[in-house]
Amino acid sequence: AQTVTQSQPEMSVQEAETVTLSCTYDTSESNYYLFWYKQPPSRQMILVIRQEAYKQQNATENRFSVNFQKAAKSFSLKISDSQLGDTAMYFCAFTDIQGAQKLVFGQGTRLTINP
Amino acid sequence: EPEVTQTPSHQVTQMGQEVILRCVPISNHLYFYWYRQxxxxxxxxxxxxYNNEISEKSEIFDDQFSVERPDGSNFTLKIRSTKLEDSAMYFCASSIETANVLTFGAGSRLTVL
Known part of the structure; x- marks a missing residue:
């Protein structure tokens, strides 16, 4: 069974700083997708970024980028120039392509951006 | 931008009561999901x-739970006899194809007393 682990329950940085959230996963599949979702206080789940395992290039979306290390099964999220609106829970998630019926989520990291 | 819509946003119910949570997925999406937090x-x-039947379910989804797509637009989750431990946020999601990006609704908060 696939598992996703986020080892940082909480993080806090000053506005405009860069912060990196860690995620590791376990799977025997070779082809899969990885995601970072943001859950602000409103509790809606919002997709931040997606990475396809067969792509070596790390995904980027504006201030958000990932460091995908397939051999190490590591998928960290870097937020540059952090903003107050980035304050949220961040969940790492995995889905394989073969079954591809569900997302497996990590426990989440509560990120607070301080003014 | 298309949205997944969920109702109610919050429901309070007594233990043992039946609850139906409703979702309207994005219209051209084919895969529908329920998640719980x-x-x-x-x-x-x-x-x-998918295709009017359950394609996968977790061990949480026991006989007390059922899903239905009654009219081609709504997608419902029914809990037959609620327990205290069913108190949670329930998220509906849809996707245009499997393994693609899921769009989540805003969630329905269920409180069982």
């Missing part, structure tokens, strides 16, 4: 639905 915990998969 107990307060302070991670989001957990409940069930996926």
């Amino acid at each position: 107990i307060l302070g915990q991670k989001v957990e998969f409940l069930v996926s639905f």
Whole structure:
């Protein structure tokens, strides 16, 4: 069974700083997708970024980028120039392509951006 | 931008009562999902639905739970006899194809007393 682990329950940085959230996963599949979702206080789940395992290039979306290390099964999220609106829970998630019926989520990291 | 709509946003019910949570997925999406998040915990998969049948379900999704797409637009989750431990946020999601990006609704908070 696939598992996703986020080892940082909480993080806090000053506005405009860069912060990196860690995620590791376990799977025997070779082809899969990885995601970072943001859950602000409103509790809606919002997709931040997606990475396809067969792509070596790390995904980027504006201030958000990932460091995908397939051999190490590591998928960290870097937020540059952090903003107050980035304050949220961040969940790492995995889905394989073969079954591809569900997302497996990590426990989440509560990120607070301080003014 | 198309949205997944969920109703009600919050429901309070007595233990043992039946509850129906409703979702309107994005119109051209073909895959539908329910997830659950107990307060302070991670989001957990409940069930996926495709072509008018369940395609996968988790061990959480026992006989007390059922899903239905009654009219081609709504997608419902029914809990037959609620328990205290069913108190959670329930998220509906849809996707245009499997393994693609899921769009989540805003969630329905269920409180069982």
